[in-house]
Amino acid sequence: MEFCCSFCGKRRGDSKDWLLGFEGTKENSVVMKYTITLLGNWDEERAREPNAVYFCSRACQDKYLEKNYGDDTWAA
Numbered sequence: 001m002e003f004c005c006s007f008c009g010k011r012r013g014d015s016k017d018w019l020l021g022f023e024g025t026k027e028n029s030v031v032m033k034y035t036i037t038l039l040g041n042w043d044e045e046r047a048r049e050p051n052a053v054y055f056c057s058r059a060c061q062d063k064y065l066e067k068n069y070g071d072d073t074w075a076a
């Protein structure tokens with residue numbers, strides 16, 4: 001399975017230091033709100049989950065959060 005950075009599109013290849021996150025909706029809130037949980041490292045098994053997002057670097061992760069979540073980040 002091939003993974004590409006969710007921000008810059010770079011292919012993962014043999015890199016080991018990628019970051020993994022999971023996006024989802026917070027179902028209990030009044031307004032459906034997109035949330036993201038950052039794993040802070042890479043997990044080969046969990047990377048196959050359908051709501052997983054991939055980052056080649058901390059910089060791409062930060063830019064992705066800024067672009068998609070802005071000031072309203074609900075990150076953990």
Ligand SMILES: [Zn+2]
Nearest residue numbers: 005008056060
């Ligand atoms: Zn990237």
